[in-house]
Amino acid sequence: MSEERSLNFLEEIIENDLKSGKYQSIVTRFPPEPNGYLHMGHATSICLNFGLTKKYPGYTNLRFDDTNPVTEETEYVESIKEDVQWLGFEWKNLRFASDYFDQLFEFAVKLINKGLAYVDDSTSEEIAQQKGTPTEPGVNNQYRDRSIEENLRLFNEMKNGKYPDGAKVLRAKIDMAHTNMLMRDPIIYRIKHAHHHRTGDKWCIYPMYDFAHGQSDSIEEVTHSICTLEFIPHRELYDWLIEKLEIFPSHQYEFARRNLNYTVMSKRKLLQLVNENHVDGWDDPRMPTISGMRRRGYTPEAIRDFCERVGIAKREILLEFSLLEFCVREHLNKIALRRMVVFDPIKVVITNWTNEVEMLQIEDNPEDENSGAREVPFSGELYIEREDFMENPPKKFFRLFPGGMVRLKGAYIIKCDEVVKDDAGNITQLNCTYIPESRSGNDTSGINVKGTLHWVSIKESISAEIRLYDRLFQVEDPSSEEGDFKSYINPNSLQLLTNVHAEPALKNAKFTDRFQFLRKGYFCLDKDSHGRLVFNKTVGLKDAWAKEVKKGS
RNA sequence: UGUUGAGUAGUGUAAUGGUAACAUACCAGUCUUUGACACUGGUGUUGAUGGUUCAAGUCCAUCCUCAACAACCA
Numbered sequence: 325m326s327e328e329r330s331l332n333f334l335e336e337i338i339e340n341d342l343k344s345g346k347y348q349s350i351v352t353r354f355p356p357e358p359n360g361y362l363h364m365g366h367a368t369s370i371c372l373n374f375g376l377t378k379k380y381p382g383y384t385n386l387r388f389d390d391t392n393p394v395t396e397e398t399e400y401v402e403s404i405k406e407d408v409q410w411l412g413f414e415w416k417n418l419r420f421a422s423d424y425f426d427q428l429f430e431f432a433v434k435l436i437n438k439g440l441a442y443v444d445d446s447t448s449e450e451i452a453q454q455k456g457t458p459t460e461p462g463v464n465n466q467y468r469d470r471s472i473e474e475n476l477r478l479f480n481e482m483k484n485g486k487y488p489d490g491a492k493v494l495r496a497k498i499d500m501a502h503t504n505m506l507m508r509d510p511i512i513y514r515i516k517h518a519h520h521h522r523t524g525d526k527w528c529i530y531p532m533y534d535f536a537h538g539q540s541d542s543i544e545e546v547t548h549s550i551c552t553l554e555f556i557p558h559r560e561l562y563d564w565l566i567e568k569l570e571i572f573p574s575h576q577y578e579f580a581r582r583n584l585n586y587t588v589m590s591k592r593k594l595l596q597l598v599n600e601n602h603v604d605g606w607d608d609p610r611m612p613t614i615s616g617m618r619r620r621g622y623t624p625e626a627i628r629d630f631c632e633r634v635g636i637a638k639r640e641i642l643l644e645f646s647l648l649e650f651c652v653r654e655h656l657n658k659i660a661l662r663r664m665v666v667f668d669p670i671k672v673v674i675t676n677w678t679n680e681v682e683m684l685q686i687e688d689n690p691e692d693e694n695s696g697a698r699e700v701p702f703s704g705e706l707y708i709e710r711e712d713f714m715e716n717p718p719k720k721f722f723r724l725f726p727g728g729m730v731r732l733k734g735a736y737i738i739k740c741d742e743v744v745k746d747d748a749g750n751i752t753q754l755n756c757t758y759i760p761e762s763r764s765g766n767d768t769s770g771i772n773v774k775g776t777l778h779w780v781s782i783k784e785s786i787s788a789e790i791r792l793y794d795r796l797f798q799v800e801d802p803s804s805e806e807g808d809f810k811s812y813i814n815p816n817s818l819q820l821l822t823n824v825h826a827e828p829a830l831k832n833a834k835f836t837d838r839f840q841f842l843r844k845g846y847f848c849l850d851k852d853s854h855g856r857l858v859f860n861k862t863v864g865l866k867d868a869w870a871k872e873v874k875k876g877s
Numbered sequence: 878u879g880u881u882g883a884g885u886a887g888u889g890u891a892a893u894g895g896u897a898a899c900a901u902a903c904c905a906g907u908c909u910u911u912g913a914c915a916c917u918g919g920u921g922u923u924g925a926u927g928g929u930u931c932a933a934g935u936c937c938a939u940c941c942u943c944a945a946c947a948a949c950c951a
Contacts, residue, residue, distance in 0.1 A: 392950060776909085
C-alpha cells in the first residue's frame with residue numbers, strides 16, 4: 325500500500341461518505357444471476373466490489389439474483405461460488421434474492437396500498453404498444469385506474485395461481501409519459517408457473533429485476549450498489565422504489581464493463597460457443613471464463629493484478645489481451661518451475677561422450693533463491709529443437725549451425741561437426757563434440773557462446789501431449805463485426821502436439837504446479853492428465869527472435 | 878427529431894485552473910549459461926471551433942462522434 329495511486333471515482337465517493345460520517349463502514353455486493361459461468365467481465369466486478377471492502381471498513385455479500393426460475397440452475401450457483409473463492413475473495417453473507425420473496429411480496433402490497441401499483445390484464449404486445457417510444461410518450465390504459473381493493477384482490481389471486489402465465493402483471497404506477505422509458509409504469513411482478521431452483525413450487529409469481537435488485541440491496545443495507553453502465557437509466561427507478569417503499573436507501577453507482585479484444589464476453593455468445601461445440605465446454609482454456617482461464621493456467625494473482633492495472637471508468641472500453649498476458653507472465657515468472665521439453669526433435673549425438681549418464685543439478689527457478697534444483701540426466705544421445713539448428717544460418721542466428729557452438733542449458737558447450745541426412749536430404753542427426761571443461765557452474769573452458777539451448781536426453785525423456793492455444797477470434801471485436809460473430813472464429817486456436825519429449829522430472833507434475841518450459845512458455849498440467857501427461861500452454865515467452873525472423877521475411 | 882452517459886498516446890488509467898504523467902504495446906540498444914527476466918533510450922496524446930483567464934485537458938458556448946434506453950431478461 326506504500327505506492328501512491330490516485331483514487332478512482334468510486335473510492336472518492338466512498339472516502340467522502342466515510343469522512344462526512346454518512347457511513348461508518350460500507351457494504352457492497354456481487355450479484356450474479358445463476359444462469360451461466362463467470363467470465364473476465366465478472367472478475368472485474370468481483371475485484372471491484374470485494375476490493376473496496378478490503379480497502380475500506382465493511383464487507384461484501386455474494387447474492388444470487390435468482391428471480392427468473394426458467395433460466396437459472398443450481399449447477400451455476402456452485403461454479404460461481406468456486407470461481408469467487410478461487411479469485412481469492414470471501415463473502416460475508418451468502419444470499420439469494422429468492423430469500424426475500426416474502427418481503428418482496430409485502431413490498432408490492434405496500435405499493436398497491438399507496439395507490440402506486442396496479443394489476444394490468446394487457447398482453448405483452450399491448451403493453452409494448454402503449455409504452456410509446458423514446459421520442460413519443462406512452463398512453464394510459466383502462467386498468468390503470470383500478471381501485472386499491474381490486475388490485476389487492478387480483479394480485480393475491482395472481483399469487484394463488486388463479487391465472488395462467490402472461491394473463492396479468494403487476495405494474496408500478498408512475499408516469500406513462502416519462503422521458504425515461506423505464507419509468508413508464510414498469511412491470512414489477514409477472515406470472516410464471518415454473519419450478520424455482522430454491523423455492524420450488526411455492527411461488528407462481530416472480531418479481532422483475534427492478535423490483536428485486538434494489539430491494540435486496542436495501543434489505544441487506546448495501547451502501548454502494550455497483551453495477552455496469554447499462555443500468556444508468558434504471559437508477560431513477562431504483563431510487564423511486566426505495567423512496568416510495570420507505571426502506572434503507574442503498575445507492576447505485578455505475579462503471580464501464582470491460583471487454584477484451586479477440587474474444588466475446590456475453591453469456592449468450594459464450595453459451596453458443598459451448599452448445600455448438602466450437603469449444604470444449606465452459607472451462608475450455610480458450611474461453612474468457614474464470615474456469616477457462618484457471619484451466620489455462622492463469623493465476624488469481626495475475627487476474628487481480630490485471631483488474632487493478634486497468635482501473636475503472638465510465639466509458640465502454642476494449643482492453644488489449646496483451647496486458648492480461650503481461651500480468652500472467654509477470655506472476656508466472658516468479659513462481660514457475662523451469663523444465664525442458666523438446667516439441668519438435670532433432671537427434672544430437674555427442675561423439676566424444678562415454679556411454680555413461682551424468683546427472684546434472686539444474687535450478688528450478690533462477691528468479692527464486694528459495695527454490696531448489698532437480699536432477700536432469702545428460703547423455704551422448706540428445707534431442708534438441710529442430711528450429712534451433714540451421715544449416716545455412718542468417719546473420720544474428722546464434723543457435724546451432726555446422727561448425728558453430730552453443731551451450732546446452734545447465735550442461736556443456738557443444739560444437740556441431742557433421743550433419744547427417746537421409747536419402748531424401750532431410751536432416752536426421754547432428755554429430756557434435758562436447759567441451760569437457762565447459763560444464764555449467766564450473767566452466768574453465770574460457771569459451772563464450774552466444775546461444776543456450778534446451779534439450780533432453782533421449783533415453784530418459786518421457787512423452788507428453790501439449791496443447792497450444794491462440795486467440796479464439798481473428799478480429800479484435802467480433803461482436804461489432806458484420807454478420808454472425810462465429811464466422812470470425814480462429815480455426816487454428818488449438819494446436820495439438822501429441823508426442824513431445826520432456827525431461828523426466830515432469831513425471832511428478834502436480835495439478836497445482838506452474839511450469840516454464842525453457843524458451844517455450846508457461847505451461848500447466850491439464851485435468852485430462854490421467855495416466856498420461858497433458859500440458860496446456862498458458863502464455864508464451866516474449867520472443868525477440870521471432871520478431872527478428874518476421875522482420876526479415 | 879427524445880432522454881441519459883461518455884470522448885486524454887496504439888490500448889488502458891491519472892492530472893479536481895498552474896511542467897500533460899504512469900503502465901502496457903511498439904521501435905532501438907545493453908546485459909544474459911532461457912534471444913526469457915532485468916536495464917537504458919525513443920516514437921506517440923487532450924474530438925472540433927470559439928470564448929473567459931496571466932494561465933484551460935480542466936470553466937463557459939456551439940458543434941461533432943460514440944454508447945445505452947421502446948424484453949412479462951438481468
